[in-house]
Amino acid sequence: MSTIAVRKSFLSTVWEYLTTVDHKKIAHLYLGAGGFFFLLGGLEALFIRIQLMKPQNNFVNEQLFNELMTMHGTTMIFLAAMPLLFAYMNAVVPLQIGARDVAFPFLNALGFWLFFWGGIFLNLSWFLGGAPDAGWTSYASLSLASEGHGIDFYTLGIQISGFGTLMSGINFLATIITMRAPGMSFMRMPLFTWTTFIASSLILMAFPPLTISVFYLIFDRLFNSAIFDVTLGGNTIIWEHFFWIFGHPEVYILILPAFGIFSEIIPTFSRKRLFGYSSMVFATILIGFLGFMVWAHHMFTTGLGNVANAIFAVATMAIAVPTGIKIFNWLLTMWGGSIKITVPMIWALGFIPSFVMGGVTGVMQGIAPLDYQLHDTYFIVAHFHYVIIGGVVFAIFAAAHFYWPKMFGKMLSEKLGYVTFAFFFVGFHMTFFVQHFLGLMGMPRRVATFLPGQGLDLYNFISSLGAILMTIGVIVLLVNIVITSMSKQQVANDPWGDGRTIEWALPSPPPYYNFKQLPLVRGQDTWWLEKMEGNKELPPAEPLQDIHMPKGSILPFFIALGLFIAGFGAMYNPLNQVGDGHPMGTVVLIFGLAMTFGTMLLRSLRDDLGYYIPKEELEDDDAKGGKVS
Amino acid sequence: MNKQELRAQYEYRRRKSAEGMRLQLISFGLMAFLTIISFLAVGYGLPKSFVVPILLLLASVQALFQLYYFMHASEKGHGMVMFFMYSAMFVAFITVLCYMTIIWW
Numbered sequence: 208m209s210t211i212a213v214r215k216s217f218l219s220t221v222w223e224y225l226t227t228v229d230h231k232k233i234a235h236l237y238l239g240a241g242g243f244f245f246l247l248g249g250l251e252a253l254f255i256r257i258q259l260m261k262p263q264n265n266f267v268n269e270q271l272f273n274e275l276m277t278m279h280g281t282t283m284i285f286l287a288a289m290p291l292l293f294a295y296m297n298a299v300v301p302l303q304i305g306a307r308d309v310a311f312p313f314l315n316a317l318g319f320w321l322f323f324w325g326g327i328f329l330n331l332s333w334f335l336g337g338a339p340d341a342g343w344t345s346y347a348s349l350s351l352a353s354e355g356h357g358i359d360f361y362t363l364g365i366q367i368s369g370f371g372t373l374m375s376g377i378n379f380l381a382t383i384i385t386m387r388a389p390g391m392s393f394m395r396m397p398l399f400t401w402t403t404f405i406a407s408s409l410i411l412m413a414f415p416p417l418t419i420s421v422f423y424l425i426f427d428r429l430f431n432s433a434i435f436d437v438t439l440g441g442n443t444i445i446w447e448h449f450f451w452i453f454g455h456p457e458v459y460i461l462i463l464p465a466f467g468i469f470s471e472i473i474p475t476f477s478r479k480r481l482f483g484y485s486s487m488v489f490a491t492i493l494i495g496f497l498g499f500m501v502w503a504h505h506m507f508t509t510g511l512g513n514v515a516n517a518i519f520a521v522a523t524m525a526i527a528v529p530t531g532i533k534i535f536n537w538l539l540t541m542w543g544g545s546i547k548i549t550v551p552m553i554w555a556l557g558f559i560p561s562f563v564m565g566g567v568t569g570v571m572q573g574i575a576p577l578d579y580q581l582h583d584t585y586f587i588v589a590h591f592h593y594v595i596i597g598g599v600v601f602a603i604f605a606a607a608h609f610y611w612p613k614m615f616g617k618m619l620s621e622k623l624g625y626v627t628f629a630f631f632f633v634g635f636h637m638t639f640f641v642q643h644f645l646g647l648m649g650m651p652r653r654v655a656t657f658l659p660g661q662g663l664d665l666y667n668f669i670s671s672l673g674a675i676l677m678t679i680g681v682i683v684l685l686v687n688i689v690i691t692s693m694s695k696q697q698v699a700n701d702p703w704g705d706g707r708t709i710e711w712a713l714p715s716p717p718p719y720y721n722f723k724q725l726p727l728v729r730g731q732d733t734w735w736l737e738k739m740e741g742n743k744e745l746p747p748a749e750p751l752q753d754i755h756m757p758k759g760s761i762l763p764f765f766i767a768l769g770l771f772i773a774g775f776g777a778m779y780n781p782l783n784q785v786g787d788g789h790p791m792g793t794v795v796l797i798f799g800l801a802m803t804f805g806t807m808l809l810r811s812l813r814d815d816l817g818y819y820i821p822k823e824e825l826e827d828d829d830a831k832g833g834k835v836s
Numbered sequence: 837m838n839k840q841e842l843r844a845q846y847e848y849r850r851r852k853s854a855e856g857m858r859l860q861l862i863s864f865g866l867m868a869f870l871t872i873i874s875f876l877a878v879g880y881g882l883p884k885s886f887v888v889p890i891l892l893l894l895a896s897v898q899a900l901f902q903l904y905y906f907m908h909a910s911e912k913g914h915g916m917v918m919f920f921m922y923s924a925m926f927v928a929f930i931t932v933l934c935y936m937t938i939i940w941w
Binding site (some may be wrong): 448 | 860916920923924926927930934935937938939940
């Protein structure tokens with residue numbers, strides 16, 4: 208196998224991606240699928256804003272509005288933000304720690320395909336009788352009463368893609384603990400790797416509650432159980448608690464990798480090491496811990512009692528401390544640095560004030576008595592869009608520009624990048640800043656329309672205009688991606704010129720085995736250190752030897768497909784609440800599960816020992832000029 | 837490695853495992869004893885408010901024995917595992933505490 212590019216047929220490329228277990232290709236898959244769902248969720252958001260552009264608009268009816276609003280939230284959280292972050296984790300983390308792949312490459316592929324089929328399942332609801340309509344939180348008292356199969360698409364789809372997320376989380380934990388290159392101690396790890404590590408441990412502990420509660424809801428709706436049904440002795444509040452025990456750590460699962468991305472970008476373009484590295488690490492860990500102690504602040508108005516509200520309010524405000532540490536560290540990293548403005552850096556500069564605004568409104572909502580006023584109003588909507596767009600989406604866009612050369616070997620256009628930023632940044636603040644005031648005026652969230660003459664018209668109109676600006680920004684980004692993909696450029700190892708971590712020492716994109724020889728890590732900001740000492744490459748930590756590689760496999764695709772099929776079987780089983788069950792449903796359910804477990808059995812019985820890249824071939828690569836290591 | 841060193845190493849390992857074995861037997865005996873106490877506590881019909889905390893206490897002592905003497909949690913290289921285990925226990929504890937106090941009261 209040579210690294211010299213051979214033009215492949217379209218089908219062989221498709222087959223290659225279907226069977227890949229290479230973390231770099233899985234990153235492409237996550238980026239593609241996550242990007243697709245991001246556009247879908249964005250389109251739904253646009254429809255919501257068009258509907259709310261003027262009072263008593265009838266662009267969509269109430270039912271469709273509920274479905275759009277639910278699917279927007281669900282898609283953006285589960286199918287867009289998390290997978291896009293997984294794309295960067297897959298592309299970058301193994302390179303940053305000096306590993307040849309993740310710890311379990313097969314599991315990595317399985318994680319992706321589970322997410323993919325879960326997402327497709329959820330979105331097929333649009334064509335099969337209506338999407339879920341109980342909000343992304345899907346509170347049991349409401350979702351049990353929902354007619355049609357919308358909620359079942361939600362529960363089964365989330366369940367399937369949730370399995371994938373849990374697997375990927377465990378995979379990254381194992382990778383970061385066991386596969387760091389010689390010399391890469393925990394306190395030398397780049398911050399993006401650290402935040403991935405903590406986010407993965409949050410996934411490990413937060414997803415099981417979601418899995419359990421979603422199973423309960425599946426059984427309540429499809430198999431006649433009564434766990435949440437109050438009339439049959441159930442308890443509907445349990446769903447709310449379970450959901451938020453998952454849901455609050457979930458927002459940190461999203462924001463911590465975003466923090467990590469900015470902690471890479473800011474030192475790179477300030478050309479100065481990250482200020483307060485160890486305090487950054489401990490702040491990350493602390494946020495992870497506190498994230499599990501605050502979930503009930505989503506439920507202040509549920510009637511938990513004053514003592515519980517007070518405890519959760521105090522815990523919530525405590526989170527502002529480690530987050531504040533991080534903000535000041537970024538500011539102090541820039542202070543005195545030789546700042547170079549690039550597209551990733553401008554997103555980082557936009558992120559800091561936007562995120563701080565979201566954080567401040569977050570602390571306001573943490574004050575339980577005030578939350579009684581703010582709960583379920585547009586103030587909440589403004590707050591979480593400020594933290595999720597201003598934090599996570601900005602990070603995703605920044606990382607798209609920052610890591611594009613490492614992932615694809617081509618630079619996204621800087622000019623178009625600034626255009627995207629300008630439209631998106633202005634549009635974002637236009638859309639959501641006014642929503643604070645809408646909320647304070649008492650406009651409830653999740654309503655399909657509002658009446659004229661209540662002082663809400665102008666702000667809603669401004670908000671909708673902002674959404675259009677954001678749309679333009681995203682379209683420019685898409686154009687940018689298309690133009691870049693068509694161009695014939697080939698960038699060098701360190702296209703930004705100021706890369707600090709190991710991944711920038713590798714060719715862009717890296718060879719499929721990443722490192723010819725595992726690198727020796729001599730300190731934090733490894734690549735910067737070597738550059739400053741005049742070295743052209745990282746020192747090797749091992750002699751050149753045969754490299755063991757995992758073989759590709761189509762099995763993950765079929766394991767996930769089996770669950771997708773089983774999902775339909777479960778939905779149309781004869782016991783379901785909607786009453787359109789069919790005996791065939793049970794058959795399909797059993798067939799799907801048999802497919803999943805049969806494929807797993809096949810995987811267990813057939814020894815797949817992978818293959819070796821012989822040493823001679825690696826030496827050969829050198830001679831041909833494909834210099835690596 | 838010469839014969840003498842091999843011998844010394846063998847002796848060292850033997851002593852080490854003998855010591856480990858003794859600790860395991862002691863903790864096994866203790867665990868059996870604790871189990872008997874819990875059965876007796878229930879069997880004698882003592883007041884519920886007394887028995888339940890005692891049972892919980894004994895159960896956590898047993899869990900610790902299990903972790904440290906049988907699963908060798910205190911040995912080198914288990915730091916990360918134990919960190920995760922205690923974090924998860926902490927999270928689970930908070931969850932259960934919350935359910936006991938504000939949901940199922």
